[in-house]
Amino acid sequence: MTEPNPVVLWSKPEAERAGTPLLVLFHGYLANEEDLMGLADYLPEDFTIASVRAPQAMGPGYTWFPLMSDADYSVESVVDSVTDVSAWLDGVSGAHSSVSLLGFSMGMAVATTLLRHRPQDFAAVVGLSGFVVPAEENPFFHDGELAQHKVPFFWGRDQADPVIDPQRIEYTHAWLNGHTALTKILYSNMGHGINMQELGHVKEFLAHTVLRGAQKA
Template sequence: MADTVEIDRSAVRWARRGESLPLLVLLHGYGSDERDLFSLVPFLPEGLTVAALPAPLSAPWPMPGRSWYPIEELERRDPASVTAAADAVLRWLDAGAADAPTIALLGFSQGASVALQSLRRDPERIAAVVNLSGYAAPGELTEDPALRLRRTPVFWGRGTNDDVIPPALVAHTAQWLPDHSELSGRVYQGLTHSVSEDELADVHRFLERWRDGARPQAEG
């Protein structure tokens, strides 16, 4: 069983914070921090509150930045450390976003695996997930049958030249996501373990659809 980890609430970065706006939570990759994906805010749709979270662990020296879980556990069949990070995100939502009308998560690499695991842990709370260069953790969670029925929208983007995520995990994700979500996405020719302009444009359209569907209908 993995140790309990917590998000540093004082380090969370906010943009476009407003009452009753859909909330998009950004989860960075290994060796980075909350400032990394926060730089994507200009490329995201208007009409959203955006929060960029710091991962709870320091990456081991000499790697800079932070980590959601130990990198050596990338290929473990036991996803306990990924689940512990996801539970930390959900606890942060309890404390810092209890009034958000609807919530989506956008993660890169490690952050994407935590985003998907957060969805698996609480399918009713997370309304959409953007998975950039990430993967679905192996193993079964007790909430997976409910998620399979719910068909939450998930966008999965990855590059043909991404050699960071092991092929076995890519293959697992390619089987798991269509069975547990309403999957859309794209494989980008020549893209490495990174994010491209074309991918950001696709993410923008995906989030617009989520945002517009999330907004309550005006009373006539």
């Protein structure tokens, strides 16, 4: 059962958020909203960061939807989860100068699904050690519109990531190339995780695509 309003951890008190660019974080499988907040210290301080908890309790944490290898996985389960996040975002995005997304592992699937549902609403998207789900012709996904818009996208991973299988990587790579303005960087000896070099690149990417882009506008 999903919650109508997700649990969200904020990097700044409400009084300090107005007019700032918003960066929304989506954690991975069996984690929670606290998992990625440690990244805040390594990202541009201009951003207000909101880390969202997945809706379904599972094991030691939460999940956004069943694993793709599970029998009860469906694209509808992904859509249901992202629909709730999209509704929450409608209530907060107006206070910010822009909205960007960052997802780790399964959270990258959430971030990309949200991007595909709202192709013109996000300044930039970051995907770390994650994947994209096949749309299976579900009308929630507006991939054709997104392919025309080409949102800046950073995709970082380890070539030897032991969690995301080659089939999903191949699909994700092809999809990102066809639908986004892709920056792809591989990191050795990182496994299924995030390292300091990658965080440095993410900080540069967000500063260049969101902050400098806003200054030029």
